Amino acid sequence: MTLKRLLLALDYLHTEANVIHTDLKTDNVMLSLEETTMLADFADKEIRHPILRKSIDGTRTIYQSRQFRRPLRGEARIGKTHNSGPFTWDLFEGRHLFGNIFDDEGNYDPFKHLASMVALIGPPLPDFIQRSETMGQCFDRNGIWTAHEDAVMPWDSLESLEMRLSDCEKESFLRFLRSMLKWLPEERMTARQLLDDPWLL
Secondary structure (H helix, E strand, O other): OHHHHHHHHHHHHHHOOOOOOOOOOHHHOEEEEOOOHHHHHHHHHHHHOOOOEEEEOOOEEEEOOOOOOOOOOOOEEEOOOOOHHHHHHHHHHOOOOOOOOEOOOOOEOHHHHHHHHHHHHOOOOHHHHHHOOOHHHOEOOOOOEOOOOOOOOOOOOHHHHOOOOOHHHHHHHHHHHHOOOOOOHHHOOOHHHHHOOHHHO
């Protein structure tokens, strides 16, 4: 039910408000709220001190995020991790899809993150590599991983990581997930299309 509500909210943001959330992860979604004064405080701060924003070509606006204050009583439950695929995994499985993305000192390692993505969704298409300013550091022009010294390619697969479901349920969930785990954004299912997926029905 939570996922359906989130997809409905995303569909509204995309189709009605023309807003694209560029950092969709469970850390950025409030799942419950006991103290409703937090919302009033948030709105009041926005009125008195609007967040920074940048207009792009007069057609789009990028807004900086504003932090919520901690609740005075009760709790605000915000989930714990780019697109809706990893978010869905994290929500359903209760753990991060791309969990092994830190070096031995606990610092984020973009090479390990990218290697994990390739292991789970396959190499990027040459078109994606050509669009990126940085992907040439990790791939040749055909999408072959070349950053062996920076990160070892893990042997994980979605099938091996998903352990809660079996048979048809597992197959259906992984098909649903793969419809979002695409390198090219235009190939990903929209929130509206996801709402019609048989796995959610």
